[in-house]
Amino acid sequence: MSVLDLPDPDEWRRSSRFAAAAIVACIGVALAYLGLGAAASTCGDYLTLAVTIGFSAFLILFASAVLLIMLGRTTSRTVSDATGFTVWPDRRTTALILAGSVAAIPSLLVFVVAAPLGAIEFAQTRALQTVWAGAAAVALCTVMYGLLLAWRRGGIGHVKLTPAMIENVDVRSERALEWDDVVDVAAHAESRRAPRAVVLRLRDGSEEIIGMADIYVPGGAGLYWLVRHYWKHPGDREELVDGRAPKRLAEGKFDLST
Structure with missing residues (x-):
């Protein structure tokens, strides 16, 4: 029996619905951000445009990675030697996730700095300028730490x-x-x-x-x-x-x- 013909465990039957919903949600939010950024740029608000481009790139690349996984378009990568048998994540999916994470860093950094100053169009209230900026700072540190670990370990x-x-x-x-x-x-x-x-x-x-x-x-x-x-x-x-x-x-x- 080919590895592709192996039956799924019963508990996995609903996971494809969750993946499809995640893809639709990511694309919808990404398009909304792009529209917001494009509208802001017509008024000379290029900081908002920069933030939305990075966020949108992250969401689209993440959705692309999930789509590859959901469609089964991944490829097994294995290493077998005297120390054991290692299975690595699909190369293309890994590249998409890492590229999305890198794309998010400049946008997060701009948001952390500019949002508290009221320079981001969709963060005009005091709560958004503080809470969202704080959340973005945490996300920025998390993404950078995750990328560092991925680099040290040779993958995700x-x-x-x-x-x-x-x-x-x-x-x-x-x-x-x-x-x-x-x-x-x-x-x-x-x-x-x-x-x-x-x-x-x-x-x-x-x-x-x-x-x-x-x-x-x-x-x-x-x-x-x-x-x-x-x-x-x-x-x-x-x-x-x-x-x-x-x-x-x-x-x-x-x-x-x-």
Whole structure:
């Protein structure tokens, strides 16, 4: 069975509706911002135009990344060596997310500086000039910190499996845990909403969530069944360091029992 033909877990059925709604919302807000900025520029308000261009670019690039994921137009990137089997996010999706984040930085910076001075058209009230400016400052620091971490880690995240460990890395954190600590591999998180997630339920009652499985493998089901297979079959884990894991993933040869 091809990895593209693997069945989705039942818990994932509604995630496509959420992705479609996110795309529509992002495009709608981006167009509204562009219209606002264009109108402001006719009056010589180029600071507002600069802010809206950056915000719109971020939203459009983010929506494009989500669209690629939703349509299954992603490509698996894997590395198999003596240290383990690593799955990386799709290259194009990663580029869109990073480009959108970079595009947002100048706009956030302009907004943080200019909004409190009343120089941004859509932030004329005192509350917007203070609360929004503060929120933008937090967002600016978050984006810059996330980009720094992405640069240091060589990407926005990865999942690495070894015979002994599972490593889950994203832009926020880096976590590693032993297979023996995992009591179940599920497709639904109890602690928070996580569409198309691979959820490792741990012996201490907590959960480790590998989010957005479809950014790693088209559709995401391949990553779910990959992790679940090696959790259920410890005897197969040597494949993770001897070069056989990529073939198993490509052919979708996993234990699909629940």
